[in-house]
Amino acid sequence: MRCAPGDLHDLAAEVLTDSPAHERQLFDLRLDRWFADLHDGLAAVFPAAAVGPLERRLIGTAARAFADRDPELKELDLRRTLDDAWICDPGMIGYATYADRFAGTLAGLGDRLDYLSELGVSYLHLMPLLEPRPGDSDGGYAVADYRRVRADLGDTGDLRALATALRGRGISLVLDLVLNHVAEEHAWAAAARAGDAHYQDYFRLYPDRAEPDAFERTLPEVFPDFAPGNFTWNAEMQRWVWTTFNAFQWDLNWANPDVLVEFAEIILFLANLGVEVVRLDAIAFLWKRLGTNCQNQPEVHALTQALRAVSRIACPALAFKAEAIVGPTDLVHYLGRGVHHGKVSDIAYHNSLMVQIWSMLAAQDVRLAAHALRAIPPIPASTTWVTYVRCHDDIGWAIDDADAAAVGLTGWGHRAFLSDYYSGSFPGSPARGLVFQENPATGDRRISGTAASLCGLDVALQAGPVPGRVGAGLVDAALARVLLGYAMVFGWGGIPVIWMGDELGLRNDPDWASEPGHEEDNRWAHRPRMPWDVAEERQDGATVAGRMFTALRHFATVRASLPYLDATVEAEIPELADPGILPVLRRHPVGVMLQLYNVTAGWRPWPGHLLHAHGLADGVDALSGTLVQIGLDGNLWLAPHASLWIVPRG
Template sequence: MNQASLHRLLSQKGKDSKELFDLRLATNLTLIQKQFFSLYPEERHEKNFKKLLQLLPKLYLERPEALRNQDLQRLKSGNWYQSEKLVGMQLYVEHFNKDLKGLQEKIPYFKKLGVNFLHLMPITTRPKGESDGGYAVNSYLEVDKKYGSKKDLLELTSALRKNGIYLMLDFVVNHTSNEFSWAKKAIKGDKKYQNYYYTYEDFTIPAEFEKTLPEVFPETSPGNFTYIPEMEKWVMTVFNSYQWDLNYTNPEVFLEMLANLVKLTDLGVDVVRFDALAFLWKKIGTISQNLPEAHNLISLFRMCLQVVAPGSILLAEAIVAPTNIVKYFGEGEKRGNECEVAYNASLMALLWNSIATKKTQLLYKSLMHVPPKPKDCTWINYIRCHDDIGLGYENHLIQELGWNSEMHRKFLLDYYCQRLDWSPAKGILFMYNPKTGDGRITGSAASLLGLEKAIATKNDDLIKESVNKIIMLHGITLAFEGIPLIYAGDEIGTLNDYSFQNDASKKGDSRWVNRPRQDWETISKLEKEDSPQSAIFRTLQKLIKIRKENTVFADHNNLEIYHTGNDHILSLERTHDDKRLLVICNFDENPQVIDSSWIKKLGYFSNGEPMDLVSAEKIALNSALLEVMPYQMLWLMKS
C-alpha cells in the first residue's frame, strides 16, 4: 500500500485538520527520513533534516483554509485523477484569449466541449528575449505582467474550482533562468548562491561531464556548460545557456524548492507538472538522466507534499524510453510513491508511427513491453502538445520486427517532414543532428495528418481521410487508461502557424509552428457551417460525453490489449464491474477485415448485436469476418 492510500484511511477517522496533518507526517516520516539521508548523508546533514521538519508544519499552517478543507475532501473521495469524468486541454494563455482574465471568460467554452482539466503553459516571469517558451523562470510564483497579476490567477483558480475544473501548472524543477534572484546573486559573487548551481572555476570537471552528457539542443545550444565572465566561472546549462541547472546535491536547494512547490499549490493548483525531472541529479561518468538519486529526490518531494497538501498531485514530465517512464511512478518501496501521473509519451509516439506505417506491430510490441503501473497511478494520454514528437522507440523492438532502426527513423522523418511527395503530412524537422541522423518532428495534429495538404489541394477524399485520422487518434486517447489531454486548437483541426518565422525571438525554434492562436472566428461558425473543423469539434464533443457517462473509462488498471491477426488493426478492451468495452481501430487507408471468432469468445455477440457507441448503431455480424472501414474507430459496448 502506498502512502496516499494510508492517508485516505486516516482521513476517515473524523479528526480535525491539524491532527490529520500530524498523522500524515508521522506516517510519511520514515520514508522522508530515508530518502533525505540517501541523498544527504546523516553525518553531515542532520541539521538540514531538522530544518525540513521545522519547514513542513510552517508550510501547512500557511496553506489557505479552503484548500486544506479541499485536501480532506479529496482524500476521502479516493483517486479523483483516475475518474472517467476527467478530460483535459493544454494551452498557451496568450494564444488562447489574451490573458488570465480572458481565459476565465472562456470557461463556458471548456464546459461546452466537456473539458474540465486545464494545463496552462508557463505564466510566471521570464527573460524578455529567449525564454524557452517560459521554461526559463525568473520566479516560481510571480505572474508575468502580460498574463495579468497574481490576483488574476487567484480569481481564475477560484472560478475554476466553482466550475469543477482542475488546474495544472508547471514547476520548472531542474533549472532557473540566469535572471533568477539566486543566479543574480551568484553572478555578483555570493558563494552561497553559486553553490545553488553547478559552478566551476575552470573546465576540468565540466570536461569530465561532457564525456558522457548528451546534447539536448545540439543545433542551438551545443554543449552543457556556459562560461559566465562576470563570475569567472563555468555553469552547467544542459538545456540553454540562459537556463542554469540547480545543484540538488546541496540540501538547501531542496528546502527552498520544496517551499516554492507548496506555495505554488497554495495558489489553487491541483496538479504540478514536474518539468524535466529526469535530469535532476548529475553524476560524472553517466548521462545524468534517470539516475536513482533523481528518483529518490522526486519521492522526497512527493512525500513532503502529501503531508502538507495531499489534495495536490505530481505529474512526471519524463519523455524517456517506455520502460523508464513507469519508473517515475516509483519502484520497490517507492512504488506508487513518486508521481501520481505521467505523460504517456510512448503511446503518443507509437500512434504517429502507426499512422506513417499503417501498421500496428511496433505499437503492440512496445505496449506489451511496458511493465504494469501501480494501481494508484495513471497516465496522461495525448497526440500533440507544445513540444516536438521524439522518436524514442526501443531499437531492439524495431529490430525484432526485421526493420533497421536507423532507416526506420529516417523514414518517419521523411514521411512527416515533407521529404516524400506522396506523404499527406506537412511537418517540420526539429533539432536535426546531421552527425547522427537523429531528429524530431513538429507540426499541428491536423497538418501532420494531412488536413493542410488536403485543403490546399481541394481534395475532398483526403479531407475526409484526415478528419477520420484526427478523430481516431483522439478517440484512442479518450478510450485508453488515464486522462485524455487535447492540445488547444486540435479540437477544431487547427493547421500549422508559419507566422513564427517572422518573429526574431521564435524563428529559430520550429516548435512554434504548433503554437497557434485560438481561432475564435472559426469556433463562432461551428454550429452554422458543415466544415472539417465543425465535424472534428462535434465528434470530439460527442466522444467526451460518452466517456463521462461510462465508468468503464475510469482507470482501474482495466486495460487488455488483443491481437486480431491483422497488422493494420489496434484492439483493446476496457472493463469495470459488469461493463465491457472493446475498441477497434483501422490504421489503413483501405477497409480491413478481422476474424470475428475471438470477439464472439469475448461474449460481445452473445446477447444480440453490440452497440457501437461512436456511431450509435448496432454492429451486425453476418459472416465470420468483421469489416472495419479506413481509419474507422469502433467502441463496442457489450449488450
C-alpha cells in the first residue's frame, strides 16, 4: 500500500486539531488506504505539477467534511467499512419516485414511509430535488444551486430529517448529482456571463464556430426535437457555449481542476445531510475529445476514481451510482476495468437487461437477449447493478447491430419493430406507448409509457367486463407480462428498483400535457402523481392494484431470503433448450439456483434432464413454494409468462 505523504497527514492534523485522538487516527488510516486511488486518478488527468496542490485541496476538503459529520453518520461509516458489500445483499429492494409526485413535500414523504416499508423497500431514489432553474428544467436536471432544495419541497433541514427517518428504517437515500452541466442560472454561469475569467474557465466557450463545427462532425444529438446541435450562442459573452442536452444546460469543463474540487465539496455536503448513494447523472459525457462522440472517454473513469477516493476518506458509507446509458462494452468500465477495477462507481444501471426484457416480451423469443447478456463482461465483486423494468426516462432501443446479426436479425429492423410494437402500431400489439424524440435521419424512435401500459393493460381494461377486476383474460395476461419483467429484475441480482406506480399497475397519465412545462415532453405520461385512493386498494386481491402490490411485495420477501441472489454471485445464461424460455443460473457456495422465464403466451417445455444436471430435479420453486414437477414426457412445463425460481429442496 502506498501511504500518503507526511505533508497531507500534517494538513489533516491541522484541520482536525479539535477532533478526538481516535478520530484523527481513523482519518489518517483512511487517508493512507485511499491515497493511491486519489493520486492515480488525478495523475491520469492533470499535469504532474498540478497533482500535489490538488491533492492538498481535496484532502483539506475531506478533513473538514469528516470533522463536520454527524456522529450517527460516522457510526454508519464504520458499519459500512465492516460490510462493504452491503449494496450486494439480496434484501436490497429499490423504489424510485419524484418526491412531489409521491407525497407533495419532503415532510409529506416522511409521513408515507409505512407504505415503503410495507413494500419491502430498503433503497429510495428521489428524483432531482435540488434547486433547478425556473420553468423548463429538464425534469430537474438543470440545477441552479446544489446546496438548496426546491422551495416547494422544503429545505435542507427537511432533507436531513427525512434521511434520518429513512436510515432508522434501514432505507438508504439516493439523490441525483448532475455532473456534466449546470443551469445557465447557476452562480458559476452567471459569473461567467458577467465576464469573470475564473468562472468562464468552468465552461467550454468558443469565440466562433471553428471548434464547435469540428466537434459536431462526430457528436450525436441527445434531444434532436428539443435541442438540435450541441452548442448555443450567448450574446452577453459573445461566445458559443457547449450545451449537450439543452440550451439552458451549460456543459462544465472538467479539464479545470477547480470544477473537480467544487464537486468534491458538493458530494461531501450531500453525504453529511445523510445521502447514502449519489447517482452520477450524465457521467458518460464529462470529457470532451475531438474526433469522438465525447462519451466514455478514459478521463471520465479517472475523475470518478479520484472523487470516490475523496468520499471514501471522509465518509465511506457513501456509494456512487453511475448513470451511464451506454453500450455493454462501455458500461462495465463504470464499475471498473483494468487499472480502475473496483475503484470507480459502486453501482451502475443495467440498461441492457432492461432493453432485452422488453425485446423478449415483444418478440416472444429469448435468443437475442441470451446472446447479448452473455457478452457482458463480469464486474468487480464489490460492485453491483441496478436492475429495472423502466425508469423516469424514455426507453431507447440499445440493440447492438452485431448482437442482432448473430441471431439472424438486423439491428435497424429489430429496433424499428420494437418502436412499432410498443407504440401500438404493430398489428396485434396490445402496447400503448408514446413515441419520444423521433429522429428521421437515424430512424431512432424512443418510447415513453408505464410498464402496465406497455404491457397492454389499457387495451385489456377497455375490453374487460369490469375494469380492474379479476376475471378478464386480457387483464390477467397484461399483468402477467409486467410481473414477468419484474421477476427477471428481482432475480438477476443487484438492486431491483420499482418505479413509482408499477406496484399498483398505474397506466399512462392521460393528462400528462396539462401541467405547465410538460407539454412537449411525453415522458411525463409515465410519471403520474401518486393516486393514494388507488393505493388504498393494495390489500384487495380483486383489484389490479392489489394484485400488483401483493406480487411485488412477495418478490421482495422471497428474494431477501435467498442467498443465491447475493449480487457477488454472477448471473449466467446457460444453453437454451427452448427459444421461448430464458434460463438464468446462479452458482452460490450454498447451492445452485435456476430461474426459468417463459416469455411467450403459450405453454413451453423445459427438459427434465437439465434440471437433473444441476441437481434440481427435486427442487422447489421459491416463488410458489411448490415442488418441481417433471411430466411423464420428461419435461417441466411452464405456463404462459410464468417465472420459476428453482432452488434445492430443504
